[in-house]
Amino acid sequence: DIQHVVEEFYKVKHSDLVGSNRSRNIVYPRQIAIYLCRQLLDLPYNDIGKKFNRDHSTAMHSVASVEEMLKDNRGVQEEIEALQKIISEYSE
Numbered sequence: 001d002i003q004h005v006v007e008e009f010y011k012v013k014h015s016d017l018v019g020s021n022r023s024r025n026i027v028y029p030r031q032i033a034i035y036l037c038r039q040l041l042d043l044p045y046n047d048i049g050k051k052f053n054r055d056h057s058t059a060m061h062s063v064a065s066v067e068e069m070l071k072d073n074r075g076v077q078e079e080i081e082a083l084q085k086i087i088s089e090y091s092e
Helices: 002-010 024-041 045-051 056-072 074-090
Strands: none
Touching: 002 024, 002 074, 024 045, 024 056, 024 074, 045 056, 056 074
16 A cells, blocks of 8 residues: 555656666655655565565665655655555555
């Protein structure tokens, strides 16, 4: 559900989100999705990595990157809040 909501929100294809594309417009939504998986599902990094065809260290890096962005970027904070709201409504 999280992947689906993030794909719709950022207008990216599922194949891009879990694929090897490293362009900025794909990496950012992927990092957000990984961060949300960690926050909302509390899954181990290894399991999250598998869902995105990534290694656990990539999942850890994504979470750390988003946490850094959240410190001083209000836009990122608002996006995360909006996504969390959509996801909570989606899963009801």
